[in-house]
Amino acid sequence: xxxxxxxxxxxxxxxxxxxxxxxxxxxxxxxxxxxxxxxxxxxxxxxxxxxxxxxxxxxxxxxxxxxxxxxxxxxxxxxxxxxxxxxxxxxxxxxxxxxxxxxxxxxxxxxxxxxxxxxxxxxxxxxxxxxxxxxxxxxxxxxxxxxxxxxxxxxxxxxxxxxxxxxxxxxxxxxxxxxxxxxxxxxxxxxxxxxxxxxxxxxxxxxxxxxxxxxxxxxxxxxxxxxxxxxxxxxxxxxxxxxxxxxxxxxxxxxxxxxxxxxxxxxxxxxxxxxxxxxxxxxxxxxxxxxxxxxxxxxxxxxx
Numbered sequence: 206x207x208x209x210x211x212x213x214x215x216x217x218x219x220x221x222x223x224x225x226x227x228x229x230x231x232x233x234x235x236x237x238x239x240x241x242x243x244x245x246x247x248x249x250x251x252x253x254x255x256x257x258x259x260x261x262x263x264x265x266x267x268x269x270x271x272x273x274x275x276x277x278x279x280x281x282x283x284x285x286x287x288x289x290x291x292x293x294x295x296x297x298x299x300x301x302x303x304x305x306x307x308x309x310x311x312x313x314x315x316x317x318x319x320x321x322x323x324x325x326x327x328x329x330x331x332x333x334x335x336x337x338x339x340x341x342x343x344x345x346x347x348x349x350x351x352x353x354x355x356x357x358x359x360x361x362x363x364x365x366x367x368x369x370x371x372x373x374x375x376x377x378x379x380x381x382x383x384x385x386x387x388x389x390x391x392x393x394x395x396x397x398x399x400x401x402x403x404x405x406x407x408x409x410x411x412x413x414x415x416x417x418x419x420x421x422x423x424x425x426x427x428x429x430x431x432x433x434x435x436x437x438x439x440x441x442x443x444x445x446x447x448x449x450x451x452x453x454x455x456x457x458x459x460x461x462x463x464x465x466x467x468x469x470x471x472x473x474x475x476x477x478x479x480x481x482x483x484x485x486x487x488x489x490x491x492x493x494x495x496x497x498x499x500x501x502x503x504x505x506x507x508x509x
Contacts, residue, residue, distance in 0.1 A: 209454060209458060209476065209477065209478075211238075211447075211450040211453060211454065211476060211477060214238065214239075214241075214242040214453065214457050215242070215457055215459060216242060216243050217239055217242040217243050217244035217457060218243040218244070219245075220244050220245065220297040220298065221244070221245045221246075221247065221293070221294060221295065221296050221297050221298075222236075222239050222244045222245070222246050222247070222296075222297060222298040222299075222300065222456065223246075223247045223248075223249070223290055223296055223298070223299050223300065223337075224236045224239070224246060224247070224248050224249070224300045224302055225248075225249045225275060225277060225300065225301055225302050225303035225330070225333070226249065226250070226251075226277070226302045226303025226304060227248035227249065227250065227257060227302065227303075228248070228250035228251070228252065228254055228256075228257045228423070229257065229414070229423050229424070230412075230414065230445050231302060231350075231409045231412055231445045231448045231449050231452065232248070232300075232302040232303065232449075233248075233257055233260070233261075233420065233423050233445075234417065234445050234446040234448070234449035235300060235302060235449040235452045235453055235456075236248050236257075236261060236270070237260070237261055237264045237265065237420075237446075237449075238446075238449055238450075238453045239453060239456065239457070240261050240264065240265035240268040240269075240270055241264060241265045241268070242457065243268070244298075245269040245270075246261070246268065246269070246270045246271075247270075247271050247272070247273060247290065247293055248261075248270065248271075248272050248273075249272065249273050249274070249275035249286065249290070249303065250272060250274065250275070251274070251275070251276045252274075254272035254274075256421070256422030256423060257272070257422075257423055258270055258271075258272055259422070260420040260421070260422065260423050264420075271293065273286050273289050273290055273293075274286065275290075275303070275333075277303045277304075277325055277329030277330060277333060278305070278315045278316070278321065278324055278325040278329055279315065279316050279317065279329075280317050280329075280332055280503060280504070281316070283329060283332050283333050283336060284336065286333075287333065287336035287337055290337060290340065291336075291337060291339070291340035294337075294340040294341075294342075295340055295341065295342045296337060296340050296341050296342065296345060297341075297342050297344075297345055297346070298345065298346045298347075298348065298456045299333075299334065299337060299341065299345065299346070299347050299348070300348040300350075300452060300456060301330035301333065301334065301347070301348065301349050301350060301384075302348075302350050302452065303325075303329070303330070304325055304326040304330075304350060304380075305321060305322055305325040305326060305377075305380075306377065307373070307377075308321060308322065308373050308376075309373065310372075310373060311371075312367055312368075312371040312376075315329075319366065319502060320365070320366045320367045320368075320376060321376075322367075322373070322376035322377050322379070322380040323365060323366065323367070323376060323379060323380045323383060324502075325380070326377070326380035326381065326383070326384060327380045327381075327383035327384050327387065327495075327499070328383075328499055328502050328503050330349065330384065330387070331387055331499045331503060331505075331507070332499075332503040332505050334347060334391075334507070335503075335505045335506075335507045336505075338507075341402065343400075343401050343402065344401040344402060344403075345402045345403075346402070346403045346404075346405060346455070346456055346461075347388075347391060347402065347403070347404045347405070348405050348406070348407060348452060348455045348456055349384045349385070349387055349388035349391075349404070349405070349406050349407075350384060350406075350407065350408065350409075350452065351381055351384055351385050351388070351406045351407060351408040351466065351468075351482070352377075352378075352381035352384075352408050353408060353410070353411070353468075353472065353473070354374075354377055354378040354381050355378060355381050355382050355385060355482070355483045355485075355486055356483055357374075357378055358374070358375050358378035358379070359382075359485060360378070360379045360382035360383070360485060360486065360491075361379070362491070362494050362495065362498060365379075365498055365502070367379075381486075382483075382485065382486040382491075383486075383495050383499075384406075385406060385466075385482050385483075385486035385487065386486050386487075386488075386491050386492040386495040386496075387492070387495060387496075387499070388404050388405065388406040388464075388466075389404075389406070389464060389482070389486070389487050389489075389492050390489070390492030390493060390495065390496050391404035391509070392404040392405075392463045392464035393464075393489060393492065394509040395463060395509055396463065396464075397509075398509055400509065402463075403461070403462065403463035403464075404463055404464065405455040405461060405463065405464070405465050405466070405467070406455070406465070406466040406467070406482070407451040407452040407454070407455040407466070407467040407468065407477075408451060408466075408467075408468045408469075408480075409445070409448030409449065409451060409452065409468075409469075410442075410443060410447075410448055410451075410468060410469035410471075410472060410473045410474055410475070411442040411443070411448075411473040411474065412442065412443060412444060412445040412447065412448025412449075413442045413443070413444060413445065414444075414445055415444075416442055416443055416444035416445075417444030417445045417446040417447075417448075418444065418446050424445070442473065442474065443469070443473075443474040443475075447469075447474070448469075450469070450476065450477040451467035451468050451469060451477035452467075453477075454467050454477040455467045465479055466479065466480050466481070466482050467479060467480065468480035
């Protein structure tokens, strides 16, 4: 759709949308914008969702919003939360937003022994999508969260767990290559079966809490040092409310098609437009190998 206006969305009345990791950040604002557009929104958070729900209800009075506890870094948590989410369905849109963006300089692992960036940002969402697959409607959309980090480092699938050499930045970039690969490989498999479901990808650009509309208990959780750093970066960034725009467009644009990738017009900031992924993570062989490794690492089989 040309001239897409992220501030005036098509009505989402009658649609149920799950947004993972929506207690703060881009996930919160994605949920808020969808709730304002009359969607029924289910958010997931690792901890207490009270403040996020309060903010959602203030922003969208009368909206149908609820929360389910989920930690995508834990396969047990995914298995426990999936039936609860499915019972609230059927689900029209699944937005795999939850993820980890920073960590220790030393290699860390999830409770399942998976490298923490890859386990949280890619393998967890893969396993959750498998668990929720039966609860998705026939024309559901699955939105994966990408990143500009894929332009900064190549991915090495032979060292998925970062055991040979490790840096947090490379692990994060790898995890986002894998999310790109998941979105595109899922799209290829859906097309091959003639499914009406769609897999899309979106990235928020360079988005900061401090540049976003204020939401008490949601956007004001940074430390003084983090707030100072954000002030220095504001000229080259936008708020996480605007960072949500590409995600929301992928979820709601009636003209969207499977396999599309949305991001800010100026790559780091701007209105949401179609963008081009790096060649590696869009490669079919790369996607097929990620799928094999993801099934192996999570112990689940994903048959579209």
